[in-house]
Amino acid sequence: MELFHVLNRGVEKRNIVMDDKDRLRFVQGLYLYNDENLLDRNTRRFSKEKAISTVRKKLVNLHAFCLMDNHYHLLLSPVDADMENLSAFMRKLNMGYAKYFNEKYRRVGALWQGKYKKIYIARDSHFLHIPYYIHLNPLDYKFYEWRSGEISNTLDPISFLKKYKWSSFLDYFGTKNYPSLLTTDVLKNMLGTQEEQIATIKSIISNPDKTNFSEIIELSD
Known part of the structure; x- marks a missing residue:
């Protein structure tokens, strides 16, 4: 695939x-x-x-x-x-x-x-990070500093993402938002449980790996 x-x-x-x-x-x-x-x-x-x-x-x-x-x-x-x-x-x-x-x-x-x-998602590092990059994009509306790892209170951004309904984030977070649109089996195992996703998101927005995201951003520009 x-x-x-x-x-x-x-x-x-x-x-x-x-x-x-x-x-x-x-x-x-x-x-x-x-x-x-x-x-x-x-x-x-x-x-x-x-x-x-x-x-x-x-x-x-x-x-x-x-x-x-x-x-x-x-x-x-x-x-x-x-x-x-x-x-x-x-x-x-x-x-x-x-x-x-x-x-x-x-x-x-x-x-x-x-x-x-x-x-084309050719590298494992790109595959591991692209779902989070896509799902965290709405933070640009209110928490733009997530990209530079300057968020100390990580609860507010996560709460914001849970209320943003124009993405597939909720479908991977236990809420059926757009189940008829999505094929979720490929990413579900990788993203893990809600607790595991929260831990990963907290890590990204408080201390993002700029190398991994910078590659995605560079390719997207």
């Missing part, structure tokens, strides 16, 4: 979501567009009910994700190790959401800064 960290940002770093309705629409798209049977020309016609009631043939396995105001992170593996499946999913997701956003806000032009960035 090949894992890829996939991300994209709004053009000129603009916001890609304006409210929770937009956030929900993007997350619903992670489900709807992950279907070989949904043709590209149908991405404009979003129907959650139709997606649930028909037989789906997944294009990718989604292992983790985080939606931020102006960008997103996905951890994906293409079904059957077929990169065409990953490309098809990303094309549908980006195009479908951009159409929704531009129509809703009566705008024209590109929403995304480019196609998308795809990073």
